[in-house]
Amino acid sequence: MLAATLDRLREGVLLCRADGSRLYTNPAAETLFRAHPLWSPGLGLALQDMLPPEALQKADAGGTWNDYVPFGEGRMLAARLSLCSEGGSHYLLLLQDPGLVRDDQDLLRRHAELNVRLTAAQEKLLQAEKMASIGQLAAGVAHEINNPIGYVHSNLGSLQEYLSSLFALIDAYERALRSPDPRAQLAEIDQTRERLDIDFISRDLPQLMTESREGIERVTRIVRDLKDFSRSDRDNSWKLADLHAGIDSTINIVWNELRYKATLEKRYGELPLVECLQSELNQVFMNLLLNAGQAIAERGVITVSTGQQGEEVWAEVADTGAGIPEEMLQRIFDPFFTTKPVGTGTGLGLSISYGIAAKHHGRIEVESKPGEGSRFRVVLPIRQPQD
Ligand SMILES: Nc1ncnc2c1ncn2[C@@H]1O[C@H](COP(=O)(O)OP(=O)(O)O)[C@@H](O)[C@H]1O
Ligand SMILES: [Mg+2]
Structure with a gap:
């Protein structure tokens, strides 16, 4: 039953003596040997001729050795060597069909592909969450900028009115200077000052300038914060x-x-x-x-x-x-x-x-x-x- 089982295995099985000479080779191993450019059954290769030198040393020391061995034209065979010490020591070598190894490599490749796809998907999710939070932030930042821009804009409107009043006052003074009797014009200047509410303007104007400056500074600060934040994001x-x-x-x-x-x-x-x-x-x-x-x-x-x-x-x-x-x-x-x-x-x-x-x-x-x-x-x- 054991022999029949070994005959049906797709893996190559070799049993070797302690000196490396072959004791038993199953049919799958025979097939592999016939297909191998260097190993052929006629040559009666010993283990030492098939495997790298460290294979037997490793198996002697640790009980097993695993690796891939060349199988011509860039193909590889998976090999596992075990030392069996029961009833006098001998070696067991398992060789896996290149087709099966290729399947493994397909699996490995598919695994690697999946990994890449998974990483890309995670990257996308990360980006999605970032976009969602940035969307929320953008609304806040827009509001925050809009507010000072709003009052700076309205302050500029007042400033324009104040300026035209001040120019009107300058005109009044000029007219007074040019008139033959400037003193007579003073009453008119006083009237103009009152009409244009120059006292109020002179009190309000500095305040308006300070407030506008603060608004602009706030916008500048927000822009700087955004820059800091995005700079750290790039690096x-x-x-x-x-x-x-x-x-x-x-x-x-x-x-x-x-x-x-x-x-x-x-x-x-x-x-x-x-x-x-x-x-x-x-x-x-x-x-x-x-x-x-x-x-x-x-x-x-x-x-x-x-x-x-x-x-x-x-x-x-x-x-x-x-x-x-x-x-x-x-x-x-x-x-x-x-x-x-x-x-x-x-x-x-x-x-x-x-x-x-x-x-x-x-x-x-x-x-x-x-x-x-x-x-x-x-x-x-x-x-x-x-x-
Ligand atoms: N500080 C918190 N206070 C109360 N619940 C919270 C808090 N942080 C997170 N949670 C809960 O955890 C859930 C998941 O949070 P999160 O992963 O940031 O997603 P999201 O904020 O988009 O819902 C929230 O929906 C909320 O129910
Ligand atoms: Mg959240």
């Missing part, structure tokens, strides 16, 4: 970075969206430079901040704190919002899990954030009490482990 490499700077530029951007609902408290500790992908971490903070804001219905507090503990640093976003029910806590990191209406939530933010923390060999911890609020803590190693 995505492992670097030693100041987490506080990253968090601050993210807060500046996100805050436009949140300031009407929440007050911000910062409790920063001392942080060393942290080895990280800063733009990806910014995306994590952005998502935690937006989630915190969305959890607050009317008014609340968002507290951002940081600190160091041993070889790790942490950054935490806490809110006084709705909180998360116990049974939901395990699901919030699942991709596409969202409790928000369509268009607001993608359900990807936390799952992507979790992935980014994991890539940094870190983690995200959550604590939440329904009705009281939630805290999300990102914990990261200061230095990435070697290799």
Whole structure:
């Protein structure tokens, strides 16, 4: 029965003596040998002639040896050599048909292709979530820019009126100077001043200028924040970075969206430079901040704190919002899990954030009490482990 089984195997089986000479060759192995340009049954090859020198040494030392051996024209055979020491030592060599190996390679190739496709899909999801959060931010930023631009515009309108009044007054003075009796004109000048409300203009104008300047400065600041934020987004490499700077530029951007609902408290500790992908971490903070804001219905507090503990640093976003029910806590990191209406939530933010923390060999911890609020803590190693 054993012989019949060996005859039917598609794998080549060779049993060899301790000196490497062949004791038994099954039909599949015979076929392989006939097809091999160098091995042929007539030559009576020993193991040493077929396998690389280290094969027998490895099998002697560790019991087995595995590798691919050349099978002519760039094809390979999978070979497994085992040392069998029961009843006097001998070797067992298993050879796998190139067809089967090719199947394996097909499998490997398909596996690699799938991996590439999966990575591309993940990349797309990451981009989708980014776009969704940026869409929300854009609305906030637009509002924030619109407001100062609005009053600077209306101030410019007033300024135009004031200027024409001032020019009218200058005209009145000129007329007075040119007249034969300037003193007689003074009464008219007084009248003009009153009519044009020059006293009010001289009080209002400096205020109007200050206010307009502040408006323009606010717009400049928002544009600078946007630039900081997008600069860090373009440069995505492992670097030693100041987490506080990253968090601050993210807060500046996100805050436009949140300031009407929440007050911000910062409790920063001392942080060393942290080895990280800063733009990806910014995306994590952005998502935690937006989630915190969305959890607050009317008014609340968002507290951002940081600190160091041993070889790790942490950054935490806490809110006084709705909180998360116990049974939901395990699901919030699942991709596409969202409790928000369509268009607001993608359900990807936390799952992507979790992935980014994991890539940094870190983690995200959550604590939440329904009705009281939630805290999300990102914990990261200061230095990435070697290799
Ligand atoms: N700070 C928070 N307070 C309350 N619930 C939260 C908070 N952060 C996340 N969640 C819950 O986790 C879910 C998933 O969050 P997330 O992955 O960012 O997706 P999304 O914000 O698009 O819904 C949210 O829909 C919400 O139910
Ligand atoms: Mg979110």
